[in-house]
Amino acid sequence: MGQHLVILSSAEAVEDLLLKRGAIYSDRPTLAMQQLSGWEYAYATLRYGERFRATRRLSGRVMNSRASRDYIPMQEQAMRRLLKMLLVTPERFEHHIKSAAGSIVLKLAYDYDTVDDHDPLVDLADRALEIFSVSSKPHWAVNLFPALRYLPHWFPGCGFLGQAAIWKKVVREMYKRPFEMAKKNMQTESGHDSMIAKMLEGDGESPSPDLEELVMLCVGSLYGGVSQTVSAGLSFLLAMTLYPDVQHRAQAEIEAITGGDRLPTYNDRERMPYVDALIQEVHRWNPVLPCGLPHFCSTEDVYRGFRIPSGSTVLANVWHITHDPKIYPEPFAFNPDRYLGDTVGSSVNPDPKGFIFGFSRRECPGRFVADASVWLMVATTLATFNIGMATDENGQPLVPDVKYSSGILRRVRRLHPLSFPCKIVPKSPRAAALVG
Numbered sequence: 279m280g281q282h283l284v285i286l287s288s289a290e291a292v293e294d295l296l297l298k299r300g301a302i303y304s305d306r307p308t309l310a311m312q313q314l315s316g317w318e319y320a321y322a323t324l325r326y327g328e329r330f331r332a333t334r335r336l337s338g339r340v341m342n343s344r345a346s347r348d349y350i351p352m353q354e355q356a357m358r359r360l361l362k363m364l365l366v367t368p369e370r371f372e373h374h375i376k377s378a379a380g381s382i383v384l385k386l387a388y389d390y391d392t393v394d395d396h397d398p399l400v401d402l403a404d405r406a407l408e409i410f411s412v413s414s415k416p417h418w419a420v421n422l423f424p425a426l427r428y429l430p431h432w433f434p435g436c437g438f439l440g441q442a443a444i445w446k447k448v449v450r451e452m453y454k455r456p457f458e459m460a461k462k463n464m465q466t467e468s469g470h471d472s473m474i475a476k477m478l479e480g481d482g483e484s485p486s487p488d489l490e491e492l493v494m495l496c497v498g499s500l501y502g503g504v505s506q507t508v509s510a511g512l513s514f515l516l517a518m519t520l521y522p523d524v525q526h527r528a529q530a531e532i533e534a535i536t537g538g539d540r541l542p543t544y545n546d547r548e549r550m551p552y553v554d555a556l557i558q559e560v561h562r563w564n565p566v567l568p569c570g571l572p573h574f575c576s577t578e579d580v581y582r583g584f585r586i587p588s589g590s591t592v593l594a595n596v597w598h599i600t601h602d603p604k605i606y607p608e609p610f611a612f613n614p615d616r617y618l619g620d621t622v623g624s625s626v627n628p629d630p631k632g633f634i635f636g637f638s639r640r641e642c643p644g645r646f647v648a649d650a651s652v653w654l655m656v657a658t659t660l661a662t663f664n665i666g667m668a669t670d671e672n673g674q675p676l677v678p679d680v681k682y683s684s685g686i687l688r689r690v691r692r693l694h695p696l697s698f699p700c701k702i703v704p705k706s707p708r709a710a711a712l713v714g
């Protein structure tokens with residue numbers, strides 16, 4: 279409705295605008311129904327301003343590359359649980375990956391230990407995220423005509439206001455319940471490991487109500503990163519099902535380092551360049567957020583003779599960039615080797631992590647945590663399991679389609695009850711024993 283949409287499909291345009299002119303391209307477009315439903319101050323939807331900068335400072339303190347290394351032992355434990363679950367019910371791989379990714383974020387955020395099925399905080403967070411997703415749909419007239427939000431709730435056609443009020447309570451509960459729990463734990467000797475404690479105790483003074491609210495909203499928004507990690511994990515399994523040669527090479531690299539006597543740990547990462555290259559290729563092959571999250575231009579701009587009005591929504595076409603043959607030759611080949619050898623450091627085959635985690639002042643604040651989770655998931659899974667095609671009743675292989683859902687967040691399309699057909703079996707009794 280009179281909205282301008284600018285899609286940047288070259289790495290150069292993304293760099294020129296989102297990075298070099300980040301000061302005017304780091305705002306976010308807003309959706310009235312989402313705001314009315316309690317998501318107004320979610321990290322990813324915050325307008326670019328003082329509240330955003332304060333949130334960014336808080337998250338930067340606890341999730342920078344140095345701080346994130348402290349979380350690795352906990353992530354290794356979560357991955358060990360993932361392997362155990364894969365051993366017992368491999369066909370529920372999607373559930374297990376989500377469970378592992380969710381447990382990591384809730385442990386970091388609140389020092390909370392989840393239970394595998396129907397954890398009350400996980401269920402609450404999932405419900406709130408569902409509200410986030412539904413309330414952002416264009417079928418809400420108020421998303422197209424934001425002024426409708428100011429009509430009285432009894433006005434004909436204003437049922438959405440009642441719906442939003444109900445949802446707002448759920449979203450508020452999602453923020454408040456774990457926050458209060460973590461705050462209460464701060465009174466105990468062992469209750470200082472959560473992000474909540476680190477943020478509130480940061481400057482040694484007793485926190486103001488404003489800071490408490492800011493911390494609650496910042497930390498409560500992190501669970502959204504779980505879906506991204508799950509999507510990357512599913513793409514990894516799909517790629518392994520389709521490209522057994524790549525899988526075998528990565529497994530050989532892992533085994534050369536561990537001798538097959540132990541699980542790989544994060545300390546092994548530097549000595550496993552092919553595993554890293556495989557992960558880069560998974561990210562490039564099917565970026566989780568193919569157009570990133572929308573940026574919003576806050577001041578009118580001119581680029582290459584085009585006027586970009588203030589208030590334009592600006593998307594980085596990440597999928598197009600990671601499939602541009604000038605940047606990634608033969609972009610449709612799944613080829614981890616492209617990151618190894620002569621082209622390292624050149625403008626050809628750059629590390630796709632430079633694109634898939636977003637840009638400049640809005641770059642994903644959870645990227646170091648996410649990167650370590652994905653590495654551990656890939657390395658430990660390949661150390662213990664073979665991932666291959668499932669077979670039908672006649673023993674014929676079921677070749678999975680590379681089909682993804684549409685929407686902002688792209689994930690392998692679900693074929694109920696499984697995500698996609700694939701078989702995950704222990705490499706050997708010795709490998710299974712590593713899971714413990």
Ligand code: HEM
Pocket residue numbers: 321322323324383499500501502503504506507510566567570571572573634635636637638639640641642643644645647648649652
């Ligand atoms: C493979 C996993 C992940 C990928 C690919 C990913 C990617 C992204 C991208 C593309 C953005 C938007 C950046 C932009 O607007 O330019 C983003 C934002 C964000 N991510 Fe991640 N993410 C992942 C995991 C996580 C995790 C685990 C967390 C939390 C621990 C997290 C927290 C956030 C937050 C809070 C934002 C909003 C930042 C803002 O609006 O300023 N992400 N992520």
